[in-house]
Amino acid sequence: MKIDILTLFPNMFQALNESMLGKAQEKNLLQINICDFRQYSNDKHHHVDDTPYGGGAGMLLQPQPFYRAVDAINQDDAGPKRVILLDPAGQRFDQQLAQELAQEQHLVFLCGHYEGFDYRIEQLATDRVSIGDFVLTGGEMAAMMMIDATARFIPGVLGNGQSAYSDSFAQDLLEYPQYTRPAEYRGMKVPDVLLSGNHQKIAQWRHEQALKRTWLQRPDLLAQAALSSEDQQFLEKLNQPRQK
Template sequence: MRIDVLSLFPDMFKPTLGQSIVGRAQDDGFLDIHVTDFRHFTTDKHNHVDDAPFGGGAGMLLQAQPIFDAMAAIDEEAQKENYPKGRVILMDPAGRKFDQDYAQELAQEEHLTFICGHYEGYDERIRQLVTDEASLGDYVLTGGELAAMVMIDATVRFVPGVLGNMSSSMGDSFSNGLLEYPQYTRPAEFRGMKVPEVLTSGNHEKIRQWRMYQSLKRTWERRPDLIEQAKLSREQQIMLQDIKLGEDPTMQ
């Protein structure tokens, strides 16, 4: 996958995207990230990329010209490397709310481009370049850089080869619509706190049932809104009824 980012603050990206899983994915050739400072594409002699809005109002808007020219340069470079144009994502508080399903959807693409805004907003004509408008949630950040990094990190986990074992990402919270079950590692007892016996029993069917029950229970207690949206199997529906009654058949 190739990922391009348009930003006025390119130095923000390397310390984060050059580390951990995303950094290793680049080293191993699964991911190619390019960050472009679109200030370099302005035709203004003072290197301004923003201006006051027509009709008045507070704040400044990013101008269309630097973004359009930067996008043209990115498209030309990507084409030389045989990447398709792909999805162009505008970071905007009014955009589609980012979630795990969205990350999996974006991971199917060969080429993604993120446009990070700043100041008060964008010249509306910039939206003609984009396929997506995305937001992390109902709040406003100083710029789109942090949001883009979060989206890239979450998306890259689903690119084949990045995690080594794809089941790692598929077991994450939200991947099946529910929160992840509790997990433990050695030692089996720590300061009087013991690992549930079922996990050391070697009975894989009971472990599967326990994990399913705990995932449902945690979701019901912490995010009941997810339960309402989830497509539960018959087994899960029966377990949910037990949870509501305060019963736990998996411990019997």
């Protein structure tokens, strides 16, 4: 996958060269290009923002540097691409969207700053995406989060290719609790079923624990989860103490 990031603060993205994403780039599974779109400004002082027409607080990013930067990307690579505008008013980013974006060959992230964008910049985007109902000083950290979550679904990025598909939210459930050595620490023991070697019982325990954890911490997810009749019965048993 090729990823282009348009930003005013390229140094913020140094974290993408660490850990799994750094290794993915070393293995040529991922190519990340950071573009300071200030260099595409026609202004002699390289200004990229101005006051809004009609008045108002703050400064707006101008369309011209973005359009010129995207034109340069298209000239270098004329193939199809998803252009993602980081926007608090956009579609909520989630695990399903990360998996969808991982199927693309080329992503372009438009990171804003200041008070916002000139509305015409939205015409460049195929997607307007938000990471939550709050506002950041810029789109850089949101872009990094989205890239990290998306890259996990690219084959070869994770050591175990199935890891991304068993994480929390992968099946609209939170992940089950996990344990490693030692079997007992400060009086806290690993559940016996995980030490039994019975893979069928372990799988059943993990699924039930995922259901229970979701019921306790994110019950809203259960409304969209594909639940079997056995799952429904298990949840009904969990609900019984609450009804007393």
